[in-house]
Amino acid sequence: MVIELVDPRGRPADVSGARLAVRPATPVRLGFLVNEPGRVAGPSFGRYAEVLDGWLRDRFAITAPAVTGFKPVLSRRADADLLDRYSECSAVVNGLAK
């Protein structure tokens, strides 16, 4: 005998049809998205991004300017307009916290 159960985990939301942005094999443009605009405790992600940007440019011979931006509220998803700015980036580095 098998005990019948209702699966409490439900089903995932349907996102079929959504499309990923173009991702060229060789990086051509970098993006840096900062979660928090303010300097809460230290120099923040901005300085780290500068160093990382220079390092990646040297390594992959990237010449296009990087796309930079920050989320207005760190705890919320970036809105569509902000994400659109990164649509041509080969890779986006997201600074999560302090």
Next chain:
Amino acid sequence: MTETVAAPTAPAPLPDLADLADWPEYALAHGLTDGLPVYPPTPERVAALVTASGRPGDAVLGAIPPADRIATVETVAANAVMAGVTADQFPVVLAAVDAMLDDAFNLRGVQTTTHGCAPIVVVSGPCVARLGFATAESVFGASASHASMAVGRALRLVLWNLGGATPGEPVKEVFGHPGRLGTCIGELADAAPWPTLAEANGAAPGHDAVTVFAGEAAQSVAFWGAHDDPRERLSRIADVMAALGNNNTHTMGECLVAFTPAEARHLAAAGLSRADVQRTLFDLARRRLDVLRPPGPLRPDHDPAHFYDWWPDWVDQTRPDTLVPCVSSPESVLVVVTGADSIPWAAVCPGWGHLGGFAVTREVQW
């Protein structure tokens, strides 16, 4: 080249369960609970709750982040059954899920943040007494109220099973607190001198309603050595509200303050309305700017480059002696009357700051 996003993978089907005696281990082994024992969600029990709701089982409430699995009346009922929710309690669960899906609550953030805020469910209206929600001794914890424990646990299981809120990945909560296992309190109306939190948030007087708020564990405020002066008594609450280490103190947002009926009556007898209490706490619960953001090697002065842009413009960030409130407005002090009707006492549940978890109220649809 573009790629089509693959649909998220559904959870692997649950294997057969041959014997109900094996259910406790089965539920743990398949990650259907956070560690506490649960009841099996059998079709008959789930159907009973769905029927009691008066809504179709496949009616969609929304996607529960971060896993974004779909909460239908039936899947919420399955989790409610696991928590021991009864048919007459189930509409309260549905109202609370609906409230948590409001954008102001920012459930995705509440689920995954490093901060230790967790949903606090406040039930208001005649159903508090009718269904026996906790309003007396041990109201925030082991109150012996089945309604509070079951509804609180049901919401926790919804967030666990439909939201995939597993600690580590994706939940980054550093410490948390026991209240995340399920916190549901009742709001006293008859014994309170003020309108309820639900009424303040727009619920019709006398209607059953649920308010959700993401808060830390309740922190005790006893009135040691206090005189009868309301402002002096409220200053003790304000001191806890504006603790230097909490999110509110640095980013504002909302804070829940619970008063026992005795303390609420004392303040009301001194002429304070609910709004007076909120205004006084807003005025008192403040810290000097140079205490909140002391000068240091990385921030030697009050240059605008170091300003916090989450504070409103009326906070003068150029002056070290500016007193910064720990909540966004007087209305951001969420006043609730509950707890043992014995001696004057208060409790403070700091919020998540400006990041979300804001109080959202929904009337219960019976």
